[in-house]
Amino acid sequence: MTSTSPTETHVAPQADHGDPARSWLARIAEGRAWLFLAGLIICFEVWSRLSFGATFVLNPFNVQSIAIFAVAPLLLATGQTFVIISGGIDLSLGFIMGLAAVVAAHATNMAGVAMPVPLAMMLGILAAVIVAGVPGVINGLLISRLRIPPFIGTLGMFGVARGAAFLLAGGTTVPVQNSWFALLGNGRFYGVPYLVIIAAVFVVVMHYILSQTRFGQHNYAIGANVQAASRAGIDIKGHILRLYVLSAMCAGLGGALYAARFTAGAAQAGEPLLLDSVAAVVIGGASLFGGSGTIFGTVAGALVIAVIQYGLVFVNVEPFWQFIAVGLVIIISVLIDQAQRRFSGARQDE
Amino acid sequence: MNSSEQTAPLLEVRHLSKHFGAVQALNDFSMAVGPGEVVALAGDNGAGKTTLIKAISGVFQPTGGEILLRGQPVTFATPQEAREKGIETIYQDLALADNLSIGANIFLGREPMRKVFGFLPVLDRKAMAVAAKQTMGRLDFHVSRLDAPVSNFSGGQRQAVAIGRAVYWDAQILIMDEPTAALGVPEQRKVISLIHQLKAQGRGVIFISHNLQDIFAVSDRIVVLRRGIQAGERKISETNHDEVVKLMVGG
Numbered sequence: 001m002t003s004t005s006p007t008e009t010h011v012a013p014q015a016d017h018g019d020p021a022r023s024w025l026a027r028i029a030e031g032r033a034w035l036f037l038a039g040l041i042i043c044f045e046v047w048s049r050l051s052f053g054a055t056f057v058l059n060p061f062n063v064q065s066i067a068i069f070a071v072a073p074l075l076l077a078t079g080q081t082f083v084i085i086s087g088g089i090d091l092s093l094g095f096i097m098g099l100a101a102v103v104a105a106h107a108t109n110m111a112g113v114a115m116p117v118p119l120a121m122m123l124g125i126l127a128a129v130i131v132a133g134v135p136g137v138i139n140g141l142l143i144s145r146l147r148i149p150p151f152i153g154t155l156g157m158f159g160v161a162r163g164a165a166f167l168l169a170g171g172t173t174v175p176v177q178n179s180w181f182a183l184l185g186n187g188r189f190y191g192v193p194y195l196v197i198i199a200a201v202f203v204v205v206m207h208y209i210l211s212q213t214r215f216g217q218h219n220y221a222i223g224a225n226v227q228a229a230s231r232a233g234i235d236i237k238g239h240i241l242r243l244y245v246l247s248a249m250c251a252g253l254g255g256a257l258y259a260a261r262f263t264a265g266a267a268q269a270g271e272p273l274l275l276d277s278v279a280a281v282v283i284g285g286a287s288l289f290g291g292s293g294t295i296f297g298t299v300a301g302a303l304v305i306a307v308i309q310y311g312l313v314f315v316n317v318e319p320f321w322q323f324i325a326v327g328l329v330i331i332i333s334v335l336i337d338q339a340q341r342r343f344s345g346a347r348q349d350e
Numbered sequence: 351m352n353s354s355e356q357t358a359p360l361l362e363v364r365h366l367s368k369h370f371g372a373v374q375a376l377n378d379f380s381m382a383v384g385p386g387e388v389v390a391l392a393g394d395n396g397a398g399k400t401t402l403i404k405a406i407s408g409v410f411q412p413t414g415g416e417i418l419l420r421g422q423p424v425t426f427a428t429p430q431e432a433r434e435k436g437i438e439t440i441y442q443d444l445a446l447a448d449n450l451s452i453g454a455n456i457f458l459g460r461e462p463m464r465k466v467f468g469f470l471p472v473l474d475r476k477a478m479a480v481a482a483k484q485t486m487g488r489l490d491f492h493v494s495r496l497d498a499p500v501s502n503f504s505g506g507q508r509q510a511v512a513i514g515r516a517v518y519w520d521a522q523i524l525i526m527d528e529p530t531a532a533l534g535v536p537e538q539r540k541v542i543s544l545i546h547q548l549k550a551q552g553r554g555v556i557f558i559s560h561n562l563q564d565i566f567a568v569s570d571r572i573v574v575l576r577r578g579i580q581a582g583e584r585k586i587s588e589t590n591h592d593e594v595v596k597l598m599v600g601g
């Protein structure tokens with residue numbers, strides 16, 4: 001009477017673990033940015049043909065312009081993807097990028113006095129990425145050691161990086177005197193801009209880190225349940241520190257490439273790109289609550305924004321409509337994410 | 351039926367005390383768990399049950415007393431140290447990363463890697479899935495979708511995943527804080543059957559519950575805590591619900 005054998009109490013596990021409706025919805029959510037991108041391109045194609053009798057997307061110049069346009073926001077957004085998946089946010093990325101652009105310009109010029117042009121360029125880029133890591137370290141320490149919420153800590157760093165960037169630039173833009181650097185920003189390899197090639201390689205590396213390494217796996221776990229991650233023995237403080245350094249260094253590379261493209265460093269280089277970076281991540285299917293998101297989703301998100309911005313200019317709409325269009329897309333993406341959460345939440349509680 | 355006289359128990363606590371300022375949460379408490387033994391820990395809210403398991407699992411240090419593992423005195427500065435010694439604690443809600451698969455949860459924090467192209471390390475998801483399948487099979491829990499996130503599973507199944515993780519890493523002592531609370535009746539039975547499996551595998555289980563039905567279904571012994579002191583200890587075969595309730599409320 002007191003002990004029951006396992007066979008008696010055994011209850012068959014529920015037969016269906018992967019509810020087909022849910023996984024279908026999940027797949028749509030992951031791919032929704034790519035679907036949206038395709039729909040958007042078709043819209044602009046139709047619009048362009050009807051209004052001007054010209055193709056939009058089959059014009060290689062347009063494709064190239066959109067790709068170049070997307071590079072800097074995409075670099076910020078890849079770092080932001082890691083941060084948002086962990087359940088945080090990095091508001092300082094825009095001005096870290098500006099700071100890095102100014103550092104890249106100064107460092108390249110200074111190094112150019114003493115060494116060959118290509119070496120000076122590489123040193124400039126390296127300096128930009130390393131200097132960008134400093135505010136990243138501070139962000140990481142504030143958030144992990146002093147337990148300051150990411151929103152507040154990185155907002156503070158937004159101000160600090162902004163001030164530092166303008167001070168370092170002396171209030172103006174800093175021109176770069178380096179022919180290789182200019183070539184990097186504007187040259188092409190078989191018609192493909194170097195900037196786009198660099199961004200593509202970078203995206204693949206970041207995808208690898210997020211999807212194939214322990215760091216990436218722990219990032220997802222921390223975003224879903226930081227206590228579970230901590231109990232599993234993951235070094236949360238160390239991870240958060242590395243995370244914000246990584247995102248800052250993404251912005252650092254973004255700043256260096258900005259300086260290459262415009263052959264000048266400007267403190268305000270990344271100012272409008274911060275919101276774009278968050279928008280790209282959200283449009284790409286990540287949840288602002290943490291725990292979900294992918295790099296390729298973010299790539300689609302960044303392309304959506306670039307297509308909206310470039311496309312509206314192309315079809316001759318007043319540029320202010322860009323803000324409205326991007327804003328609406330963000331809101332729609334968040335609504336879809338919430339609807340999906342509610343749906344899966346209802347399922348979970350049975 | 352139990353040979354604990356000759357051999358040291360798996361885990362023993364002696365005269366354990368823990369106070370938080372003026373609050374004496376645990377006072378001169380002693381108990382033991384042998385291999386293949388399930389000990390239920392019962393007591394009213396605030397009796398000190400959670401405090402006891404936190405002291406055992408290294409979440410904090412006891413103020414007094416000692417913990418012995420197979421007869422050897424031990425101290426755990428962190429939960430990791432307790433885990434490395436084979437003491438795994440399973441918490442109600444906080445155990446899993448919902449967005450990851452069973453395998454990823456089992457290996458969370460110690461993921462296996464493999465190399466592609468001969469140099470590039472990548473997560474070995476296949477090894478994780480295989481281990482997940484085997485481990486869950488050992489618990490008589492068969493899953494078809496090993497790649498699904500654990501949020502797709504029911505409460506009892508998730509409890510099984512948490513237990514599966516402990517089993518995979520070969521925990522010899524499992525401590526469960528109210529594993530059946532917040533579960534439906536069929537799911538509660540499933541968890542009870544999991545505890546039977548752990549017992550059959552020779553592991554020691556300490557399990558906290560308010561549910562006397564569950565306690566009587568699965569335990570060998572029951573230890574009752576009341577306001578931090580050990581109010582009584584009974585073999586399940588020699589007691590009944592009434593007596594246990596009296597021990598819990600006192601008088």
Ligand SMILES: Nc1ncnc2c1ncn2[C@@H]1O[C@H](COP(=O)(O)OP(=O)(O)O)[C@@H](O)[C@H]1O
Binds near residue numbers: 374394398400402
């Ligand atoms: N971290 C803490 N700080 C102060 N008092 C605590 C703490 N944890 C538990 N207590 C107190 O210790 C007593 C026992 O609590 P607890 O072990 O949680 O009981 P149970 O799990 O049996 O309900 C309670 O009076 C509780 O208020």
Ligand SMILES: [Mg+2]
Binds near residue numbers: 399400
């Ligand atoms: Mg408790």
